[in-house]
Amino acid sequence: MNIWDKLEKPFLILAPMEGVTDILFRQVIARAGRPDLFFTEFTNVSSYASEKGRWNALERLQIASTDAPIIAQIWGKNPEHFAECAGALEELGFAGVDLNFGCPDKNVNKTGGGAAMIKTPELAVECYRNAKAHTNLPVSIKTRLGWSQPDEYKTWLVTLLNEHPVALTVHLRTKKEMSKVPAHYELIPDIIRLRDQLSSATRLIINGDIKNRAHALELYEKYPEIDGFMIGRGVFQNPYCFTEHIGTKDELIELLKLHLNLYEEHRSSFSYEPLKHFFKIYINNFAGASEIRAKLMETHSTEEAWKVLQDAGL
DSSP, rough: OOOOHHHSEEEEEEETTTSSSSHHOOOOOOOOOSSEEEEEEEHHHHHHHSSHHHHHHHHHHHOTTTTTTTEEEEEESHHHHHHHHHHHHHTTTTTEEEEEOOOOOOHHEEEHHHGGGOOOHHHHHHHHHHHHOOOOEEEEEESSSSOGGGGHHHHHHHHHHTTTOSSEEEEEEEETTTTSOOGGEEEEEEEHHHHHHHHTEEEEEESSOOOSHHHHHHHHHOOOOOOOOESTHHHHHHHHTTOOOOOHHHHHHHHHHHHHHHHTTTTOOOOOOOGGGGHHHHHHHSSSHHHHHHHHOOOOSSHHHHHHHHTTOO
């Protein structure tokens, strides 16, 4: 039985986010209240396939003891590299492989990967088939409605569902829309219909503007045919979003301290500057928070960050 068969509806997933869902932050979320399934940041299959880039790829594929079950998300445009990378993931401890056909980042798209796969459906299918043929792990896909027009889902999702992936996550926006417009929830019934007609065994996951567990359950009540929900930016509003709990000031500060401690344990693998992106998650919505956060943003090491917290009586 693969991991997707074990998940009871409606299951919740932490969305893969570049520079966010690394081994450090996943452990923080596991402490706050873990989702049913973790995804990694996406890893470039061509980096993994090269001698020069493999070390960096393996760094991104590190797993913590609190991660399991976890899916490795990979991206690229070379079918042979998809095969090579997918073939190595089972031995690394992953429960599945997810192909990123939806990332809107312009640098990723410029190389032909991520959401650019929507414009090359035949290549996308070849990459999927190569990955599936070279691993015993279940292979899923995460994508968007289309490249520029929402109604592109009528052909694009048909192409993917005809391959019968074990699971399909649909971010309810196009690449062009990024996150600038509300997710197209009005299209959910049509997407369910396509899944039921073309690949009824495929687990269908919805992504886009889902705030927390309560919001996911509301959507599930309206659309019980959906299997799961993926939360992305909602985790920035409340790292306890996979539970029914709203973190208190003290609890959020403790999560920040955990994050700092985890960084120190993995210092050789991470630079300090990206850590600052997380400060707004923990230092927010209390008297003096903006001033403390501003001081933290001026730090250059965890030693300096600890001093800021100490000086603030935290």
